[in-house]
Amino acid sequence: MGARVEKASGGPAGPEEIRTRFEEEDLRPHxxxxxxxxxxxWHSHSYHKVLYCLSGSIVFHTNQEDLExxxxxxxxxxxxxxxxxxxxxxxxxxxxAAR
Numbered sequence: 001m002g003a004r005v006e007k008a009s010g011g012p013a014g015p016e017e018i019r020t021r022f023e024e025e026d027l028r029p030h031x032x033x034x035x036x037x038x039x040x041x042w043h044s045h046s047y048h049k050v051l052y053c054l055s056g057s058i059v060f061h062t063n064q065e066d067l068e069x070x071x072x073x074x075x076x077x078x079x080x081x082x083x084x085x086x087x088x089x090x091x092x093x094x095x096x097a098a099r
Contacts, residue, residue: 001077001079001080001081001082002025002062002064002077003035003060003062003067003075003076003078003081003083004067004075005067005068005069005073005074005075006073006074006078007070007072007073008071008072008073008074011027011065011072012053012054012081013052013072014021014072015031015095018020018052018072018095019086019095021052022050022052022095022097024099025050025099026090027050027097027099028087028096028097029095029097030056030095030096030097031093031094031095032091032093032094032096033053033055033056033061033091033092033094034087034091034092035073035087035091036087036088036089036090036091037086037087037089038087038091038092039085039086039087040084040086041086042061042082042083043083043084043097044079044080044081044082044083045077045079045080045081046079046080047075047079047098048077048078048079048098048099049075049076049077049096049097049099050074050075050096050097050098051069051074051075051076051077051092051094051095051096052072052073052074052075052094052095052096053070053071053073053075053092053093054071054074054089054093054094054097055068055071055090055091055092055093056071056087056090056091056092057058057069057070057071057087057088057089057090057092057094058062058085058086058088058092058094059085059088060075060077060083060084061075061083061084061085061086061087062081062082062083063082066074069092069094069099076096
């Protein structure tokens with residue numbers, strides 16, 4: 001179990017390009033966002049989570065490390081992985097789907 005981040009290369013992709021990436025993987029994403037410094041408490045999911053940061057930033061905390069996401073970065077979280085998150089100073093907007 002764990003979480004991993006793939007940093008954006010060549011600059012951040014736009015929302016339509018990211019939505020296309022999800023569709024190519026047969027995933028149905030939804031968008032969400034939060035204001036600056038919002039905190040998510042420790043939790044886990046029963047599904048495999050795939051997430052892209054669209055704007056702003058967010059740090060996901062795991063038992064192993066902190067993973068910072070910025071626009072265009074992709075994160076995958078395995079089922080059962082405990083994590084929390086802290087939104088960056090400019091808020092965050094993400095797109096995610098369950099696998």
